[in-house]
Amino acid sequence: MATPAHDTPASILIIDDHPLLRRGVSQLLELEDDLALVGEAGEPEEGVRLAAELDPDMILLDLNMPGMNGIETLKRLRTNDFAGRIVMFTVSDHEEDVVDALQNGADGYLLKDMDPDEMVRQLRQVALGRMVISESLTALLAEALRNQRSRPVAPDLHSLTQREREILRELAAGLSNKLIARKLDITEGTVKVHVKHLLKKLNLRSRVEAAVWAVQEGVDR
Numbered sequence: 001m002a003t004p005a006h007d008t009p010a011s012i013l014i015i016d017d018h019p020l021l022r023r024g025v026s027q028l029l030e031l032e033d034d035l036a037l038v039g040e041a042g043e044p045e046e047g048v049r050l051a052a053e054l055d056p057d058m059i060l061l062d063l064n065m066p067g068m069n070g071i072e073t074l075k076r077l078r079t080n081d082f083a084g085r086i087v088m089f090t091v092s093d094h095e096e097d098v099v100d101a102l103q104n105g106a107d108g109y110l111l112k113d114m115d116p117d118e119m120v121r122q123l124r125q126v127a128l129g130r131m132v133i134s135e136s137l138t139a140l141l142a143e144a145l146r147n148q149r150s151r152p153v154a155p156d157l158h159s160l161t162q163r164e165r166e167i168l169r170e171l172a173a174g175l176s177n178k179l180i181a182r183k184l185d186i187t188e189g190t191v192k193v194h195v196k197h198l199l200k201k202l203n204l205r206s207r208v209e210a211a212v213w214a215v216q217e218g219v220d221r
Contacts, residue, residue, distance in 0.1 A: 012059070032120060038054050045067075064091075084176075087126055089112060091112050098137055167195060171211045171214065
């Protein structure tokens with residue numbers, strides 16, 4: 001078993017309308033010391049409420065659900081300033097679904113038919129602040145990144161304050177809000193506000209996109 005990335009297990013909330021799937025994920029995570037399922041929701045509205053209440057490190061989010069679908073739920077979570085990682089967990093391998101999810105702030109896209117051990121490995125990568133995607137979808141991810149690079153308004157590092165640059169550098173290193181707050185000796189709430197502001201200034205949609213851009217621009221050095 002891999003060494004946990006933090007002193008406490010990475011907390012996970014799953015939002016999926018299939019009870020058997022939720023039970024399977026719960027049983028899988030019970031075997032791991034560094035990953036902990038802290039909540040589950042069978043419908044999107046309940047999931048959005050639990051996300052605000054529990055503030056988990058990551059959310060596993062189904063794409064196709066009755067009522068509010070996964071993309072709409074993703075947008076609602078980001079609008080509500082949920083700053084944790086959100087990974088789509090779905091059966092859909094359609095290009096438009098993958099691109100839409102990533103461009104709307106998802107930090108990963110995993111298919112439900114993946115091997116359980118591989119799923120655990122991928123969730124550990126998410127806990128370390130890295131984007132994850134099922135291997136069979138990597139070509140689609142490359143296309144999504146190309147689309148992002150063609151954004152009409154290019155990110156401008158000079159628009160950031162010194163503190164926002166410091167936080168961007170820590171995002172590029174894969175640190176969570178809690179770890180950034182501890183390192184910079186500020187509150188986690190302050191970190192969340194700065195992340196929101198720097199994303200808006202850079203015209204970026206998610207912290208992972210900001211991290212990828214920062215690494216490409218050498219901001220992490």
